[in-house]
Amino acid sequence: MIFDTTKIRNDFPILADKVYGKPLVYFDNAATTQKPRCVVAKIEELYFHGNANIHRGVHYLSQKATEAHENARQTVANFIGAAASSEIIFTRGATEAINLVASSWGEKFCSAGDEIIVSAMEHHSNIVPWQMLCERKNLKLRVIPINHDGELLLDEYENLINEKTRLVALAHISNVLGTINPVKKIIEIAHKHNIPVLLDGAQAVPHIKVNVSELDVDFYVFSGHKIYAPTGIGVLYGKTNLLDQMPPYQGGGEMIQNVSFEKTTYNSLPFKFEAGTPDYVGSVALATALDYVQSIGLEGIATCETELMRYATKRILEIPEVTIFGTSAAKSAVLSFNVGKIHPYDIGVLLDHQGIAVRTGHHCAQPLMDFLKVPGTIRASFAFYNTFDEIDTFINALKKAVAMLL
Ligand code: PMP
Numbered sequence: 001m002i003f004d005t006t007k008i009r010n011d012f013p014i015l016a017d018k019v020y021g022k023p024l025v026y027f028d029n030a031a032t033t034q035k036p037r038c039v040v041a042k043i044e045e046l047y048f049h050g051n052a053n054i055h056r057g058v059h060y061l062s063q064k065a066t067e068a069h070e071n072a073r074q075t076v077a078n079f080i081g082a083a084a085s086s087e088i089i090f091t092r093g094a095t096e097a098i099n100l101v102a103s104s105w106g107e108k109f110c111s112a113g114d115e116i117i118v119s120a121m122e123h124h125s126n127i128v129p130w131q132m133l134c135e136r137k138n139l140k141l142r143v144i145p146i147n148h149d150g151e152l153l154l155d156e157y158e159n160l161i162n163e164k165t166r167l168v169a170l171a172h173i174s175n176v177l178g179t180i181n182p183v184k185k186i187i188e189i190a191h192k193h194n195i196p197v198l199l200d201g202a203q204a205v206p207h208i209k210v211n212v213s214e215l216d217v218d219f220y221v222f223s224g225h226k227i228y229a230p231t232g233i234g235v236l237y238g239k240t241n242l243l244d245q246m247p248p249y250q251g252g253g254e255m256i257q258n259v260s261f262e263k264t265t266y267n268s269l270p271f272k273f274e275a276g277t278p279d280y281v282g283s284v285a286l287a288t289a290l291d292y293v294q295s296i297g298l299e300g301i302a303t304c305e306t307e308l309m310r311y312a313t314k315r316i317l318e319i320p321e322v323t324i325f326g327t328s329a330a331k332s333a334v335l336s337f338n339v340g341k342i343h344p345y346d347i348g349v350l351l352d353h354q355g356i357a358v359r360t361g362h363h364c365a366q367p368l369m370d371f372l373k374v375p376g377t378i379r380a381s382f383a384f385y386n387t388f389d390e391i392d393t394f395i396n397a398l399k400k401a402v403a404m405l406l
Contacts, residue, residue, distance in 0.1 A: 011036040025390045029381045035228055071284075072286060075290055093225070096234060101129075108247060144160060161193050170183065170200065180328070206301075206383075219236065230282055243273070250276070339406070363376070
């Protein structure tokens with residue numbers, strides 16, 4: 001292992017906890033990550049010594065809080081390579097960011113008969129907002145199919161594009177299959193036809209270096225809680241020229257320039273999209289988490305997690321009845337599987353009783369489950385604080401569970 005794992009694990013007190021008297025093995029990182037001390041300490045510091053509503057006060061505390069929030073925006077912009085901090089909109093998470101685009105961009109740029117392209121491996125968060133837009137405006141949702149390794153069929157993707165296509169909305173990394181999609185190529189193809197692309201980066205930003213400018217992506221979304229930050233804060237990145245043309249998503253304080261009963265004018269970017277008191281503690285805690293990730297280094301994180309995933313994959317195949325879902329060559333630290341005909345939930349419960357936290361079910365990707373012809377899978381997902389020893393514990397526990405259930 002390339003890290004001092006003992007030191008890193010010490011940053012996450014929960015990892016030393018026991019469940020049912022057994023050491024916790026936390027393999028549910030794709031659902032949410034644990035929080036390092038520095039992030040929780042920052043939240044305490046802000047509430048105890050830096051708390052004031054932002055943007056509206058002349059007093060010292062309000063100015064300090066405003067500065068911290070805007071510095072956090074710059075930290076996010078730097079982290080994902082955005083050209084300007086005004087292209088970073090704080091949201092509650094990836095879901096809200098996608099809903100913002102579907103609602104606001106969809107309102108402006110879509111009309112009856114238009115088409116939106118998604119893929120067969122999307123999380124419900126990147127399906128349902130588009131379906132709702134389709135219902136509202138009488139659009140059609142088109143779906144890029146995948147193969148049995150969990151890879152997009154790029155030829156089919158190109159065939160789906162036509163003069164009615166308005167947007168491609170795609171997961172950067174699948175939360176079930178771990179597939180790292182060839183997004184640069186997908187964006188290039190869309191742009192040849194002047195079609196903007198939204199990437200759902202919820203599973204990408206914590207694991208690989210993302211640069212929105214190099215990708216030339218039009219919208220990019222992610223959630224703080226999957227990258228060691230608190231719940232309730234997330235990010236929408238959008239290119240200025242698109243965000244500028246989009247109507248506000250919600251009305252309220254701060255998103256206005258001037259309000260009268262006759263006419264209201266709207267604020268400039270990014271404030272036009274941040275109605276109401278923003279989660280300024282969340283934004284600063286997110287920036288703290290991003291600084292923490294950067295201090296460890298995303299390249300090292302990616303290497304470490306890939307090693308963990310490869311080792312887990314090798315070991316799990318010691319169990320002959322295991323089927324792995326997602327065998328793309330480009331794959332992130334997600335291991336989805338089933339064992340024979342055993343229901344995933346039964347394995348999840350038996351693993352839980354041995355202290356191992358995995359996720360079971362449809363992972364908010366029911367259309368993908370339909371494609372795989374399974375009711376759900378068991379998903380172990382890794383972070384850089386996990387260890388090979390934990391994988392051994394997991395495999396031993398899984399073998400025990402399988403022996404009981406088969
Ligand atoms: N997209 C993907 C690929 C995800 O994995 C998730 C979370 N499971 C989401 C979107 C939604 O994230 P959130 O619930 O934090 O908004």
